[in-house]
Amino acid sequence: MSEFVTLTIDGKEVKAPKGSTVLEAARSAGINIPTLCFLKDINEIGACRMCIVDVGARSFQAACMYPVSEGLKVITNSPKIRETRKVTLELILSSHEKKCLTCVRSKNCELQTLAKELNIKDIRFEGELQNYPIDDLSHSVVRDPNKCVLCRRCVSVCKNVQTVSAIDTMGRGYKTIVASPFHMPLKDTPCVNCGQCIVACPVGALREKSSVEKVWEALSNKDLHVVVQTAPAVRAGLGEEFDYPVGTRVTGKMVTALKMLGFAKVFDTDTAADLTIMEEGTELVDRIKNNGKLPLITSCSPGWIKFCEHFYPDMLDNLSTCKSPQNMFGAVLKSYYAEKMGIDPAKIFVVSVMPCTAKKYEAERPELASTGYPDIDEVLTTRELAEMIKEAGIDFKNLEDSQFDDPMGEATGAGVIFGATGGVMEAALRSVPYLLTGKDDDNVDIKVVRGVETVKEAEVEVNGIKIKAAVVHGLGNARKLLDKIKAGEAEYHFVEVMACPGGCVNGGGQPIQPASVRFDLDLRAERAKALYEEDQGSTMRRSHQNPRVLKMYEEYFEKPGGHKSHKLLHTHYVARENYPENLE
Amino acid sequence: MSCGCCCADTKAQELEQIIAKYKDQRGALIPVLHEAQEVYGYLPLSVQKKIAEGLNVSLAEVYGVVTFYTQFSLNPKGKYKINVCLGTACYVKGSGDIFNKLSEVLKIKNGECTSDGLFSLDACRCVGACGLAPVIMINEDVYGRLTVDDVPGIIQSYFDKEAESK
Ligand code: SF4
Ligand code: SF4
Ligand code: SF4
Ligand code: FES
Numbered sequence: 210m211s212e213f214v215t216l217t218i219d220g221k222e223v224k225a226p227k228g229s230t231v232l233e234a235a236r237s238a239g240i241n242i243p244t245l246c247f248l249k250d251i252n253e254i255g256a257c258r259m260c261i262v263d264v265g266a267r268s269f270q271a272a273c274m275y276p277v278s279e280g281l282k283v284i285t286n287s288p289k290i291r292e293t294r295k296v297t298l299e300l301i302l303s304s305h306e307k308k309c310l311t312c313v314r315s316k317n318c319e320l321q322t323l324a325k326e327l328n329i330k331d332i333r334f335e336g337e338l339q340n341y342p343i344d345d346l347s348h349s350v351v352r353d354p355n356k357c358v359l360c361r362r363c364v365s366v367c368k369n370v371q372t373v374s375a376i377d378t379m380g381r382g383y384k385t386i387v388a389s390p391f392h393m394p395l396k397d398t399p400c401v402n403c404g405q406c407i408v409a410c411p412v413g414a415l416r417e418k419s420s421v422e423k424v425w426e427a428l429s430n431k432d433l434h435v436v437v438q439t440a441p442a443v444r445a446g447l448g449e450e451f452d453y454p455v456g457t458r459v460t461g462k463m464v465t466a467l468k469m470l471g472f473a474k475v476f477d478t479d480t481a482a483d484l485t486i487m488e489e490g491t492e493l494v495d496r497i498k499n500n501g502k503l504p505l506i507t508s509c510s511p512g513w514i515k516f517c518e519h520f521y522p523d524m525l526d527n528l529s530t531c532k533s534p535q536n537m538f539g540a541v542l543k544s545y546y547a548e549k550m551g552i553d554p555a556k557i558f559v560v561s562v563m564p565c566t567a568k569k570y571e572a573e574r575p576e577l578a579s580t581g582y583p584d585i586d587e588v589l590t591t592r593e594l595a596e597m598i599k600e601a602g603i604d605f606k607n608l609e610d611s612q613f614d615d616p617m618g619e620a621t622g623a624g625v626i627f628g629a630t631g632g633v634m635e636a637a638l639r640s641v642p643y644l645l646t647g648k649d650d651d652n653v654d655i656k657v658v659r660g661v662e663t664v665k666e667a668e669v670e671v672n673g674i675k676i677k678a679a680v681v682h683g684l685g686n687a688r689k690l691l692d693k694i695k696a697g698e699a700e701y702h703f704v705e706v707m708a709c710p711g712g713c714v715n716g717g718g719q720p721i722q723p724a725s726v727r728f729d730l731d732l733r734a735e736r737a738k739a740l741y742e743e744d745q746g747s748t749m750r751r752s753h754q755n756p757r758v759l760k761m762y763e764e765y766f767e768k769p770g771g772h773k774s775h776k777l778l779h780t781h782y783v784a785r786e787n788y789p790e791n792l793e
Numbered sequence: 794m795s796c797g798c799c800c801a802d803t804k805a806q807e808l809e810q811i812i813a814k815y816k817d818q819r820g821a822l823i824p825v826l827h828e829a830q831e832v833y834g835y836l837p838l839s840v841q842k843k844i845a846e847g848l849n850v851s852l853a854e855v856y857g858v859v860t861f862y863t864q865f866s867l868n869p870k871g872k873y874k875i876n877v878c879l880g881t882a883c884y885v886k887g888s889g890d891i892f893n894k895l896s897e898v899l900k901i902k903n904g905e906c907t908s909d910g911l912f913s914l915d916a917c918r919c920v921g922a923c924g925l926a927p928v929i930m931i932n933e934d935v936y937g938r939l940t941v942d943d944v945p946g947i948i949q950s951y952f953d954k955e956a957e958s959k
Contacts, residue, residue: 374851380860390856391838391867398853788852792838 216281231262231272231283236728242285243294243323245301246360247273248409248724251370257360258297259323263290291327298327303336304383306355312413319411319723320358341386346394348573349402349418349566349717354386357414363387363406370710371684373516375400387414391792399519399787401684403512403708404566404590404717417566417718420587421596427558427587428471435558436474437467438538438617441482442564442628442713443591445739449720450595451605456735458743461610466598467562468611477613478561479620481538482627484761485509486636486752488778489531490644491769493637493703497674502526504679504694504701507633509533511571512708512717514782516684521691522784527704530779532584534627535561535568536577538617539584540777545765546617558586562594564628564716567708579777590718616757622744623752629737630682630712631658631665634705638678639751642671644769653750659741661711661733664690666701678703683710714740807832808840812847821848822858826865835866871906871913873951876930880919887941888927892916894944895929911955912948 211226218235225234235242246257253273261269263284272285284290302324309315341354361378364387368374375398379388389398407415427435448457467475493505508514508529517524532540538561543554561568571577572585589597598605612618623639626632635655642650650671658665658680665680679701681687687706693699709716711733722732744750752758766774811828815821825844830836836859845852859865877883877892892914896902899912906913922928925937936947 368851368853374853377851377853377857379857390841390852788838788842790839 214277214279214281216277216279216283218283219285225277227277229277231264231270231275231277231281232260234277235262235272235283235285240285242272243326244273244724245319245323245358245411246362248362248365249728251409252360252362252365254361254365257301257358259294261290261293261297263287269293295327295329298323298329299332299334300336301358302329302332303334304338305336305358306338306353308356312356313416314413314721317721317723318413322723337383339384339386344394345418347396347400347402347418348570350395350400350404350407351416351418352388352395353414353416354388355414356412357387358412359385359387360411361387362409362411363415366405366409367400369685371401371403371405371516371708372688373399373401373403373684376406390788393788393792397789399515399785401512401515401519401708402567402570402717403684405709407566407717408715408719408721410721411724417590417593418569419593420569420589421593421600423587424560424589424597427560430558432556433558434473434552434556435471435560436476436542437472437560437562438476438478438481438535439463439467439562440478440535440564440568440628440713441625441632441740442716442719442736443562443594444743445628445714445736446564446591446719447595449722450592450599453606455722455726455730455732456739458739459605460743461612462605462608463594464613465608465611466603466605467594469603469608470597470601472560474614474617476538476542476617477620477624478534478538479624479627480617480755480757481534481541482624482633482636483621483752483755483758484537484541484778485531485534485627486623486633486640487644487758487762487769488537488774489529489633490637490640490752492529492531493641493676494644495770497676497702504704505529506703507705508780509627509633510567510706510708510713511565512567513684513687513706515567515570515785516687516708518782518785519787520688524691524695525782525784528782530781532577532778532780533568533571534624535563535588536571536584536780537778539577540579541617541761543580543582543584544777545761549616549764554580554582557582559584560587560589561585562589562591564591564713564719565709566590566717568718576780579780591716592718592720595720616760619755619757621752621755622747622750624755625743625747626740628713628740629659630661630707630733631680631705632712632740633707634658634667634678634680634703636752637703637705638667638669638676640753641669641676643751643753645671645674649751658705659737661731661737676703677701678705680705682707682712684708686710711737804832805843808843809847812844816848822850822855823862826855826859830865835869837867837869866904866915868904868913869906869910871911873912873931875912875914876917876920877915878918878920878922878926878928878930879916880923882919882923883927886926888929888939890941891927891929891939891944894941895948898945898948911951 213224223234223238242260245259255271255274260272262272264270344352444460448459464475506527539559547554569588572588577584623636635658657667663686667678669676681690714736715733815825841855845855928937
């Protein structure tokens with residue numbers, strides 16, 4: 210039990226746990242203090258001074274940092290406080306490129322909201338606009354420093370949560386800028402394209418590299434057979450763009466909307482997730498039986514893959530050679546499906562809708578084109594799909610449900626939970642006994658690997674073989690676990706790593722929720738619930754039961770880990786330099 | 794130029810020693826950067842990369858510190874280091890124009906060095922010669938009460954000096 214203290218905020222008596230901040234105490238009492246740089250658990254540095262309050266000290270204090278204490282008297286609202294906050298905000302706005310009309314974040318911008326909340330009618334200062342160049346050379350992330358408010362939320366998430374540190378604050382005074390070292394484009398840094406900086410940013414300074422125009426173009430090209438696949442986490446996030454509560458599952462409406470947008474077929478990436486489990490499970494069994502390289506580490510998360518290539522090149526042999534479900538899907542469409550349907554693979558245009566910005570980079574990897582065509586042609590984030598639905602004038606909330614199309618529209622519950630941390634592991638453990646012995650065990654719900662705890666462990670025993678598994682999410686956590694494995698302090702057979710905290714449901718391509726919502730809600734847990742719900746409701750919950758997948762093997766791939774699958778469904782990795790040797 | 798590679802080697806060794814000396818200390822970054830700059834004259838990418846690796850901090854953090862403090866330089870310094878005082882007294886008397894003229898004549902910006910390695914140009918704070926404002930310094934030589942028209946002649950005198958010494 211934590212100890213409590215009693216303080217007064219605006220004359221109201223409030224009880225708050227010792228060690229909490231004035232901001233937390235005020236929110237719990239229903240008193241709103243404006244914030245800008247604060248992002249719970251990620252950026253608590255007191256940089257912007259938007260949240261100042263009077264605690265009876267000589268100067269105003271930042272509520273997001275100031276600890277509560279017994280008998281503390283806090284005033285959050287007085288003429289002087291309001292004026293001070295206004296001046297602070299007007300100074301930020303004076304040098305901000307105020308182009309709300311054409312900004313990605315318009316109507317979901319914390320700066321815009323603040324200006325409204327603080328009742329700014331006029332900006333009394335004339336600031337200098339810096340006219341920085343926009344960095345749009347990365348396949349995943351676009352940086353526009355002209356809209357940056359220097360809150361450092363992106364810096365903290367990149368440095369402390371992901372331990373990549375591709376960006377930091379550079380320079381000083383009015384020339385301060387968040388950038389990469391030597392102002393290199395992000396693509397020349399070890400940036401893993403996870404997009405966690407984008408979802409942390411309060412404003413329009415960070416966004417994904419848009420594929421919307423390219424997809425519209427493909428859709429209106431009569432020569433192309435344009436198909437789409439949607440990753441599991443998308444259905445758990447998309448609703449937020451249409452004002453549904455966080456964690457609302459909108460699978461059926463999403464499929465209807467995609468059909469209305471003009472896609473010839475709407476497929477479910479989950480089918481490929483089931484396929485991945487067959488391949489990866491077989492790989493695991495093979496490595497265990499034949500003294501192969503262990504632990505086997507999952508390869509579904511392209512942010513994690515790039516991280517491994519940059520920071521743990523000595524562990525590349527531990528990575529599963531399986532392509533990610535996204536790319537397996539593309540390869541299947543341009544081989545098996547093309548053949549089955551009698552369509553020239555050159556005319557098949559595969560769009561994927563992903564909760565992820567790193568998938569855009571993955572799609573561009575030159576080695577992922579084993580059919581002779583790129584596995585994936587364009588990747589849309591969940592946010593971009595919402596943009597297209599809105600642009601097409603579709604009334605999303607009033608849509609009927611529809612089903613994914615055959616032959617790649619059927620998936621098991623195992624495929625669905627891929628979108629949450631622990632999901633790949635749970636799916637694998639549901640199938641490994643079968644792959645080892647030809648028989649299922651009784652474990653379908655392997656709850657120890659669920660949830661947002663940083664490291665989760667499980668152990669299953671099949672025919673006397675013990676399989677030790679671990680699950681981590683967030684690259685900083687992955688780094689800690691890998692260091693332990695390298696030091697011999699931990700030993701596993703199988704490790705699941707997801708680059709984003711919480712897994713794909715909290716990916717960098719998901720709808721952006723403001724700091725105020727993230728203050729009360731754990732997006733990771735809420736969105737994951739939606740997926741576990743779909744799994745619970747499935748009649749088939751093990752990947753090896755998926756009739757579509759079994760048929761694919763029968764008609765085309767022969768067997769998991771077979772010759773054809775190796776050619777089409779597996780890949781390899783390369784060690785990468787963190788920064789170039791010289792500036793060009 | 795003749796000793797390029799062996800100099801580079803000794804410099805790299807010195808850098809390694811500097812890093813080793815501070816490696817496990819708190820707040821090592823700033824002293825290491827200082828000493829590295831003494832060895833190299835400036836802090837190019839390759840040097841910052843070695844420091845980042847050696848001290849186990851990110852290159853982004855190293856570069857952030859280098860660009861925060863004015864005493865660190867990202868560019869090599871010229872044989873003749875020009876410092877233009879932009880302190881209040883000099884600024885009021887037009888040292889900004891002098892700076893611009895120098896930049897125009899030498900075709901370099903603040904902090905840069907000419908491609909022949911002869912001149913580098915920096916803006917600096919008050920040098921304490923306000924009576925002579927506006928003031929520039931070229932290495933140890935002070936030039937005071939300047940006008941924009943004096944600039945080409947001063948630069949020319951250094952070119953002449955170079956020609957003589959050859
Ligand atoms: S970042 Fe916000 S305030 Fe700035 S232009 Fe975009 S919407 Fe407007
Ligand atoms: S995409 Fe990820 S790795 Fe790249 S800068 Fe953003 S947070 Fe860092
Ligand atoms: S880019 Fe966005 S998150 Fe990063 S410092 Fe600027 S405003 Fe903050
Ligand atoms: S200082 Fe508290 S929100 Fe920025």
